[in-house]
Amino acid sequence: MNSRHKTLVRRVLSGDQSSNQALRELCLEAKTLRGSERFALISPAFLHFFSHRKPPTLQEKPPNLLPLSEERLALDTFRAILAMFDIFLNVGDPPRQIRQIMSSFTETIPHFITWASYLVEAFVENDLLTVRLLGDSSLHTLSIVSELLLAIIFATEQEIHAIKGVGNLIFRVFIYGLLVEPHSSSSLEKLDEITLSGVNLIGKMSENWEEFCTGAPDSFWPAESLASSLWKSCFIAGPPCRVHPTSHAA
Structure with missing residues (x-):
């Protein structure tokens, strides 16, 4: 750890x-390092952050209604969270090493899930602040959230019951993007990635299939929507472990 790193940590x-x-600067610095060094x-910064920062409760105080000073703080915190999420998606190390690294972060995993839930909830509830601030990067952000959920499960071999509602999160991510930017080719590609993440996750957790789907009822989407068709054809019938999601969305 060089002097700049020490300063940032302090x-x-x-x-x-x-x-x-x-x-955020520390996360950028960390990307230049390898595996355990990164x-x-x-690690100290992550643990400190999660012990002091809790996501707001949307039902109590939607972020788009915050006073300007609090709004800026919320955005700043939001960006820091995304920077940390991104770290876990750019490891570039063998799976065994990833598991070893993630095992040292087990106490932060519930906090990651809480923040992921908050972010998805903000998008689904059409939180004006979040959508306005992210703009075109909203789908990228959602894909980070969904991939993070997968990374946590794969790297730590967590049981699905340890991550309540993860199935609901994955599909709410997909639906939000589908409704927001349905005509953009780049958005469709990103949605494809997100949906495939959900398909892969169900395949991996097929023995816990019913529990995975808890909280994502058929009534969540309009009956005739593309998403409803996807849900009925893909997921009600059982875990589609080897099916590419776009074949169902066609």
């Missing part, structure tokens, strides 16, 4: 107004 641990920016750098 700024994160200070918890002052610059801590979120410092965390996570040794960010």
Whole structure:
């Protein structure tokens, strides 16, 4: 750890107004490192962040209704969370090493899931602040969230019951993107990736198939929508482990 790294870590641990920016910078620095070195750098900052930051409850105080000062803080925190998510998706190490690295982060996994749930909920509820601030990157953000959920399960070999509602999250991600940007080719490609993530996850957890689908009822989507057709043909019948999602969406 060089002097810049130490400075950034101290700024994160200070918890002052610059801590979120410092965390994002630290994540960028970490991307230049390999495997265990990367996570040794960010581990103290991650643990500190999650012990002090809790996502807001949308039902109590939607982010788009926050005072401007709190809105900026919420955005800053949001960006820091995304930077941390991105770290876990750019590891570039063998699966065994990823499992070893993730095993040291088991106490943060519930916090990751909580934040992932919050982000998806914000999109689904058409949170104006989040959508406005992210703009064209909203689908990219959602794909990060869905891939993160998969990464946690694959890398830590978590049982599906340990991650409540993950099936619902994956499909709400898909539906949100489908309704927001249905005509963009890049968006369709991204939605395809997100949906395939859900298909792969169901395939891996097929023995827990019914539990996986808990919380994502058929009535969640309009009866005649493309999403409803996807849900009925793909998932009500059972886990489609080897089926590409676009074949069902056609």
